[in-house]
Amino acid sequence: MQRIDSFPLFVEPFHVDFNRRIFMGVLCNAMLNAAGKHSHNRGWGIPDLMKEGYTWVLSRFSVEFGRMPEMGETCNIATWVNSAIRLFTNRYFRIDDAEGTPIAYCRSVWAMINVETRKPADLLTFRNGELNTWKVSEEEAPCPIADMRPIRNKEATLARSLQTYYSDVDINGHINSVKYIEHIVNLFTNEELTRGIRRIDIAYKAEAYQGDTLLFFTHREDANTLLVDVRKENGDVCVQSRILLHTAPQENNEDKQTTK
């Protein structure tokens, strides 16, 4: 069986921002859906796992862009499993433009948990370690972006608080992973978003639920980098993130190579 799956993504006019670039949330949703289909094609999708009482949980997500896909463009999202250790698996992504030139890469880390006990499964033994048979090494399919650096956001100050609603919640009743990204992107000014986001690192720490108030604590790590913690009113940290902006405005259709 092939180990890398690819899914086309057409950038619809109702899915782009005022710069005619795809919304980060729409793109990340498409990536998670690609991951879901890659798993489903192997009988390991969330609906398959739920029959056995398990589900996938996203733990870390790092995506780095040369540029964002633009209105009318057809991109391609490739995804594969790079490795698995006992409790975590690394899933990588590459986004290519229509000519096959990479414009973004992503590294993500997932756990599989028991839906009752919330305890992680041992991925090396679950279903006799079948997950290992789809691994694609770095040599076979490179993902040339750095790993996530630790995020320490001790000096953060409250930038925004938000009530959560029905539309923030996923199939499991938790605040959707991508909704955090949307709310974090909304913290930036239009001038900053016109420059564009070069990289997002996000670590998911604790679940939040519909109706929870989310507090967004920010700290500017350097001129182009914002750290954002999302906390609940009780102080629990749900998400830690680092967002790196491009230093100059993204030139539409000119900077086609991913920055590497």
Next chain:
Amino acid sequence: MQRIDSFPLFVEPFHVDFNRRIFMGVLCNAMLNAAGKHSHNRGWGIPDLMKEGYTWVLSRFSVEFGRMPEMGETCNIATWVNSAIRLFTNRYFRIDDAEGTPIAYCRSVWAMINVETRKPADLLTFRNGELNTWKVSEEEAPCPIADMRPIRNKEATLARSLQTYYSDVDINGHINSVKYIEHIVNLFTNEELTRGIRRIDIAYKAEAYQGDTLLFFTHREDANTLLVDVRKENGDVCVQSRILLHTAPQENNEDKQTTK
């Protein structure tokens, strides 16, 4: 040239709510994207029109559901132009399940405006009335739902106020038509959303912009019907809407016919 276009819609796991039904916002976005592609295929898409200084503006949108598409299902969205009078065109939609059984219908009304003057174009003469050549009569393609009834919401009281952000704004810098729908759906309780939405009527009256505070005024017209006005702080009404709930919980996969 064929006059009705159809587009498949696969219901992704990251696009469904806690009832495993597609989010209303995701579905309405897919419908507007289908409209965009139908227009684009005839050289009348927003990017085409913008070259001549015009754009499409959604004026009214009525959608009635037998049931909502569910996770893992592949539906089909068909759309066509039913009629055009001088300043408005009626676009209809039908959503079929994988077996071709209709599960929803939609009637929408659009104007084409000059982006500078904001004045509507005469659709009967624009490009020599070419729009009329794609009309599909009610006999050829029925859309068996009622027209929108007038919405009078004089007794409404303030239910929620919301700040708008970058992610609420479309390519033209206005609050996105579908974002109003998402915010309106968020006004309902989970119990009501489990019963499900049977019909939404929405009339777009005035534009709002990023940073505007939106005020949601509601009035219960009857046991199953909520009227929602969305107003700006200066009192301008942006949107008037009527939402009709199903009387009993939607049975997954049982009530396949649209209510007619």
